[in-house]
Amino acid sequence: MKEKVILAYSGGLDTSIIIPWIKENYDLDIIAACINVGQDDDMSKVEEKAIKSGASKAYIENVVDEFVSDYVYKAIKANAVYEDKYLMGTSIARPLIGKKLVEIAHKEGAKYIAHGCTGKGNDQVRFEAAIAALDPSIKVIAPWRIWDISSREDAIDYANEKGIEIPVTKEKIYSRDMNLMHISHEGGAIEDPKNEQPEDLYIMTKTLEDAKDEAEYVELYFENGEAVKLNGKEMKPSAILAELNKIGGEHGIGIEDILENRLVGMKSRGIYETPGATILMSAHKELEHLCLDKLTYQYKQMLSLKYAELVYNGTWFCQLREALDAFIDKTQETVTGWVKLKLYKGNIIFAGMDSPYALYEHSISSFGASDFYDQKDATGFINIFNLPLKIQAMTNKKNEK
Incomplete structure (x- = not known):
């Protein structure tokens, strides 16, 4: 009886050619596993294609709800953004996919897991970090680090040679990853940062020129840092994200x-469409400004950078991430309330919010008189606050003589 290998299968270019390549180079029973995290694919056709390409069995695992509730929402609560821009739609899905691959391997008694990640990318690290954390005895087969195929053009030629149907051409050669949180675009003409984005690139999002000419308001209600209502309607997290x-x-x-x-x-250019999560992140940040004290908010800002780094690097299954989640969950105990945002031509404009835990007190913050704040007290405060500056100035003046 042959040993089994679980192949992380999407039906895209890379995984489409891996099945015939493994059959040519290994004596293994190939079981395809497509983990559905909200990609816009016909899963019955994905399964059919896997079997037709040579897999003995195919798993189609729908984990969309788990993905949003246990991964996306954690990243939103953490305000995790990589290098000021990237909300990490691909990165945040990889640990869950890796977890499911390991579970299927255990179910099938498989000793191997294969993936289609290139040897230049981050995903090879993310998948293999998850596998190592959950079952270090499983061996990984990574064809892109072994075979003679050296480019996407070579991969297309190999697919055509084997009669494998693929979703790309040499003219539209973008590498894309899609889930309910985002869609990424890499490769082709956009590899060169001198090139502007092609007009036909977007899939989830309209260009600014084609976007609606009328503004639209959305209102989100959060409980403990998690969005639970959209425009007054209670919805599960995945439904909120899909609607946004x-x-x-x-x-x-x-x-x-x-x-x-x-x-x-290395540096890599990526173009990401993340409409719903961008709105969620914006609303969540606004509410934190209202509900978190200065010290907590500023310390959380530092930890948000570390959280994003952990997610991006694939070290989701580590003690530090779990410890950060515990800290973040504590900060979110008062992040409850509603936030209204105005959407217009790529802009998200704050339009009001309120919370029972609001730390903004109008009677104190306004220019009027307050029982809790006497403006005369500012004189002594400023004298003490400026004391180091005065001492430094006096020292400099004395040394100039």
Whole structure:
């Protein structure tokens, strides 16, 4: 009886050619596993294609709800953004996909997991970090680090030679990753940062020229840092994100073009469409400004950078991320309330908010008189606050003589 290999299968260019390549180079029973995190694919056709390409079995695992509730929402609560721009729609999905691959491997008694990540990308690290954390005995097969295929053009030629149907051509050769949180675009003409984004690139989002000419308001209600209502309607997290994708996409929200620093040491240009999560992140940040005290908010800002780094680098299954989640969850105990935003031509404009835990007190913050704040007290405060500056100035003046 043959040993089994679980192949992370999407039906895209890379995974489409991996099945025949493994059959040619290994004596293994190939089981395809497509983990549905909200990509816009016909899963029955993906399964059919996997079997037709040579897999003995195909798993189609729908984990959309788990993806949004346990991964996307954690990233939103953490305000995790990589290098000021990237909300990490691809990065945040990889640990869950890796987890499911390991679970399927255990179910099938498979000793191997294969993936289609290139040897230059981050995803190879993310998948293999998840596998190592969850079952270090599983061996990984990474064809892009072994075979003679050296480019996407070579991969297309190999697919045509084997009669494998693929979703790309040499004219439209973009590498894309899609889930309910975002869609990424890499490769082709956009590899060169001198090139503007092609007009036909976007899938989830309209261009600013084609976006609606009328502004639209959305209102989100959060409980403990998690959005639970959209425009007054209680919805599960995945439904909120899906609806915000539609609304945000119509207004050209959430396009980011970033020359990011990959984990493997090179810069790479990625263009990301993240309409719904961009709206969620914006609303969440506004509410934190209302509900968190200064020290907590500023310390959380520092930890948000570390959280984003952990997610981007694929080290989701580590003690530090769990510890950060515990801290973040504590900060979110008072992040409850509603936020209204105005969407227009790629812009998200704050339009009001309120919370029972609001730390803004109008009677104190306004220019009027207050029982809690006497403006005369500012004189002594400023004298003490400026004391180091005065001492430094006196010292400098004395040394100039």
